[in-house]
Amino acid sequence: MTSEAGAAAARAAPPARKGWRLVLANLREPKVLVMLLLGFSSGIPIYLVGNTLGFWMRENAIELSTIGFLSWVGLAYSLKFLWAPLVDKLDAPVLGRWLGRRRGWMLLSQLVVGAALVGMALVEPRQGQLLLGGVALNHLLVFGALALVVAFASATQDIVIDAWRIESASSPEQQGLLTSTSTLGYRGALLVTDSLILILAAQAGWSLSYGAMAALMGVGVLATLSAREPAASVLAAASPHPALFSARGLFDALVGPFVAFFRQHGQWALLMLLTISLYRLPDFLFGPMANPFYADLGMAKETVGAVRGSFGLVATIAGVAAAGLTAVRFGFIQTLLAGAVLGPGSNLAFAYLALHGNDPGVFTAAMVIDNFCNGYAGVALVGYMSSLTNVGYTATQYALLSSFYALLGKVLKGLSGVAVEHLAIDRSLLEAYSLFFVGTALVGIPALLLCIVLVVRKPPAAVQTTA
Numbered sequence: 001m002t003s004e005a006g007a008a009a010a011r012a013a014p015p016a017r018k019g020w021r022l023v024l025a026n027l028r029e030p031k032v033l034v035m036l037l038l039g040f041s042s043g044i045p046i047y048l049v050g051n052t053l054g055f056w057m058r059e060n061a062i063e064l065s066t067i068g069f070l071s072w073v074g075l076a077y078s079l080k081f082l083w084a085p086l087v088d089k090l091d092a093p094v095l096g097r098w099l100g101r102r103r104g105w106m107l108l109s110q111l112v113v114g115a116a117l118v119g120m121a122l123v124e125p126r127q128g129q130l131l132l133g134g135v136a137l138n139h140l141l142v143f144g145a146l147a148l149v150v151a152f153a154s155a156t157q158d159i160v161i162d163a164w165r166i167e168s169a170s171s172p173e174q175q176g177l178l179t180s181t182s183t184l185g186y187r188g189a190l191l192v193t194d195s196l197i198l199i200l201a202a203q204a205g206w207s208l209s210y211g212a213m214a215a216l217m218g219v220g221v222l223a224t225l226s227a228r229e230p231a232a233s234v235l236a237a238a239s240p241h242p243a244l245f246s247a248r249g250l251f252d253a254l255v256g257p258f259v260a261f262f263r264q265h266g267q268w269a270l271l272m273l274l275t276i277s278l279y280r281l282p283d284f285l286f287g288p289m290a291n292p293f294y295a296d297l298g299m300a301k302e303t304v305g306a307v308r309g310s311f312g313l314v315a316t317i318a319g320v321a322a323a324g325l326t327a328v329r330f331g332f333i334q335t336l337l338a339g340a341v342l343g344p345g346s347n348l349a350f351a352y353l354a355l356h357g358n359d360p361g362v363f364t365a366a367m368v369i370d371n372f373c374n375g376y377a378g379v380a381l382v383g384y385m386s387s388l389t390n391v392g393y394t395a396t397q398y399a400l401l402s403s404f405y406a407l408l409g410k411v412l413k414g415l416s417g418v419a420v421e422h423l424a425i426d427r428s429l430l431e432a433y434s435l436f437f438v439g440t441a442l443v444g445i446p447a448l449l450l451c452i453v454l455v456v457r458k459p460p461a462a463v464q465t466t467a
Helices: 003-012 019-027 030-048 051-059 064-078 084-089 095-099 101-123 139-168 172-204 206-216 218-226 231-238 247-279 281-297 301-330 332-345 347-356 360-386 394-413 416-423 429-442 445-457
Strands: 129-132 135-138
Touching (some): 030 051, 030 101, 030 139, 030 218, 051 064, 051 172, 051 281, 064 139, 064 394, 095 101, 101 206, 101 218, 135 139, 139 360, 172 301, 172 360, 247 360, 247 445, 281 429, 301 332, 301 360, 332 360, 332 445, 360 394
8 A cells, every 4th residue: 555545544534532532432332331230249248248247246246356367258359369260261050151151150159149148147147056957056157157158259250250341341441441430330339338238237137238238239140141241251262272171271271370470571570469469458457347446436337337328439439530540641550659658548547536536527537538548549459450461361360460469468357356456455445446557557668669669660561462
């Protein structure tokens, strides 16, 4: 083609959408609404086996140390990389043939989460023995086992939803939009299970509230049935590859994603993984003690729920939006750096609240700060991790990254109740809480330093490769 012909073709071609026109075009895509609903479904279970569960248990006079230990069921979210290769390489039983690989696993995990939440609502966390089929079992042990089932199925749902999000995006810009949309739905679900459920529990009891949360998993079921199977997943399922349980197939499923990640990022890979593993550590350590702290502070759960569902909601949306705009303007790494300051810094607001006492105004201010900062930091980390994955190993690599992000925090947070009880030996309980929250903020300093290294050294952009 001559230069004149090329110029004529360029003039004849429709102009590429830019700026807000591109955003509006992407917003009209059905996958954006599906992503919002899937993000909501992904967020429903996590607090029900974590922070919110702590409020229920504390009201039932369960010790802080036991509450902390039970938070270890959340380790399922950090170990999901162990079974993520199965999600990448195998169809879900029965449902996979009907819906496809991604959607089949989505629906199966959503149904299991809903059933196990109903079981938790029926059993309830209490001391004593529970008779099942004439066999006496420890009540808390049965309850904890059901919580573990919820966490395992929820982690599986997260694996496949993350893979669907990454594989469904047709451009980096759309990936950013889907990430923000997913985060918005996820944070909305957290507000439901961390705020509105408290208002409902104050009126109707915890058991009915957990039953209602099980019903909300129907939102995810609707989204799964409305979604389209990503083209990349269809091609991967149809293309010839080594049998999973052969030597070559196992290597490709279990080792291949890690080899591809380190080949792609070279000497920066370990630094990236270390940064990710420390980034949200302050938030993980803080989490199990948040709701028990409110109970010990004397805050009514309907007050906590009302503040979270109003001021907290607005602050979360503002934080998510701010992170999205920052990522577009300055890039993922710079956004990651800002989140490394905001996330841990918000814990200091609760340290002040513990010393100030039961004051709804101070509590509201602390909640606004916390929701804005954590909404911002969450988008920053998800966007950064999404930018590091390889096509072909999407589910496994993202599961690896999100496991690194949570593993250390999930292990250490189980000791949070023991830490507060130890700090309370020579001081009041609220003073112990305050010192604990300050300590969780200081834990964020190493991640901040690592983010500064990433910004200053500027690792080269990764080249996306196929498996």
